[in-house]
Amino acid sequence: MDLVLSGFKQAFLLIIRLDRELLRIILLSLKVSAAALFIAAVFGVPLGAVVGLRRFPLRGAAVSLMNTMMGLPPVVVGLFLYILLSRSGPLGFMGLLYTPSAMVIAQSVLAFPIVASLSHSAVMGVDPVIRQAALTLGATPFQAAIAVLNEARYGVMSAVIAAFGRLMAEVGAILIVGGNIAGLTRVMTTTIALESDKGNFELALALGIILLMISLAVNAVLYLLQRSGGMKRGRSWA
Amino acid sequence: MKPKLLIFSILILSLFVIYSASAETRLRCASTTSTLNSGLFDHILPIFEKKTGIKVDVLAVGTGAAIEIGKRGDADAVLVHAKGLELKAVEQGYFVNRHDVMYNDFVIIGPVEEPVKVKAVRSAAEAFRLIAKAGHPFVSRGDGSGTHIKELSVWLEAAVNPKGAAWYLEAGQGMEKTQRIANEKRAYTLTDRGTWLGTKDRGRLDMIIVLEGDPALFNQYGVMSVNPQRHPHVKHKEAVMFTEWLVSKEGQEAIASFKDKNGNRLFIPNAVLK
């Protein structure tokens, strides 16, 4: 128990002191996750919307695939990307392995199915009458899709934030492709893994607490978003 | 819509920040977790960087993985402690310019109560035979690290094949975790002196050194550069500078002056000075 207490104490001190190295680690965590999230959202939200709105062959299979991909084991993604990005691999010429860019790629791969699948659910949750109403007012099919997506915006934002939470907490993939290099690819989770490896439980715990606080903040934002968008009428969740 | 635009631009900006990787010269050196955890790099790299302006990024993995990463061309230099493997990889043409840098030694640690009375013997092989005969738990790194390779060579010398035995536990973890597992299981294990000295108090390990000083437990560190003919993209010039500095008088002194926070000297430089 005293370990937990001293962990909290050290976390508090760390936050107050906020030394440069720690700040860099926290910022890199945020930057990598945010960049990955951006990429995942740019591709994932439209995909989720298309799968939710268009009828096409194998649509059911596409939905199942997206849902399955949500559970992609990060270490497998990391390993796969390692092989791809390694100098001896097909994409080795890009020199991306052990750089923050490699971490962004890995995390994009992890976040993409989450964003796509949850966006798909959000779009599916929109009353079909919204699309019809847009069409009756002269919307093109694309504009009608945008109207539906706009209606699902709180759900889509939740999807994006949920993916962000997962990314911030992810360690397996970024450890493999980032290499946990001090000052270059070391982020919060890999630092926690390293420090607990070194037996620096207090520092690891302190970092864990900071990570938790960030997650908490993110979830508070999520909650507020959902509440402000929560004035929904009794829609049929078809 | 304005806040959305703002968030978007921040995100795009952050992308650029990440992609515009710094222009300074960086050298990527694959090494072992135990070397990194000892704090040696934190001591010597700033000295090297100050002198040459080259920033060394250390990739800490197991010895086996470090050599493999070098072979694949994903690092520029490798600093590990498995001389046999290193020489073999040089022979195969993956690396060039290998030099001895320093050494530390391995020790066998066990529970303070010493159930097998290993302290009575002098050689590591004999100690392993005793443990095997008693069937007392022994924790192996089991991760292809230099320590693991050393341990396997001692088993070979002891003419015991522990693989699959119920008392032989393969952790597949770093040295510190392996030590902690041994502590929890009241088992014996082979560890490097640096990790042991650096963690025994902090980790509240209820263990003692039961055998040390056997020449068979000598742990030689070497540095080598990835062969630029095989991987033209590597920073060969910088890797050679790093190697030459490590084996220079200045580099060797830097290693010698490194002490852990308990004031113990962990590495003894032994490069053949030019």
Place this chain on the structure above:
Amino acid sequence: MGLRLEASGIHKAYNGNAVLGGCSFSFESGVYALMGTNGCGKSTFLRICALIEDPDMGEVNYYSGALLLEKDIKLRRRITLLLADVGVFNLTVLKNASYGLRIRGMDKNELRQRAESALEFAGLIHKKDHSALTLSSGEARRLGIARAVAVEPEVLFLDEPTAYIDRRNSELIEEMISNMKKETVIIATHDEAQARRLAGRVLSIEGGRLA
């Protein structure tokens, strides 16, 4: 030149259940009422006439004079349908009213003026900055009409505009319909008295056919 609609032999089935079995209809300017009990296919017929759903068989054609018009977005933007279930967007009342103008790429100032005057017409101008989801069902229906008239359609279909709302709102809506600057309005309703009050011509759908 006003629009003339000709619908001929419209068939439509959902999951094998025939809803419409050969509806034919033609109209030009005026107010028409389409009578029929609930579930008789009025809504389906309106959606097909408004070109947002395709019939299984038969054809809907619009003419300008003798010219057959292509069923493209340009034509669709001359026609509007108010759905029975309005489909209010989760936006402010004003943004709902201006939606049809926004997707037509109208200039912001003009758009605002037109949307506001539509809201005034619907008696909702005092709520323009409220979330549309906070409106009562009667107000939502009025917003639906405002949203539809804001785009100044040449043909306006109204699907059960006063069903399931209170008397006062019904009266307000009937008044709005009577006051519309309109070319053609087709109102689907199950209320015969209302049909006679509002429309010049009354038709009825029975058994999936127009009578």
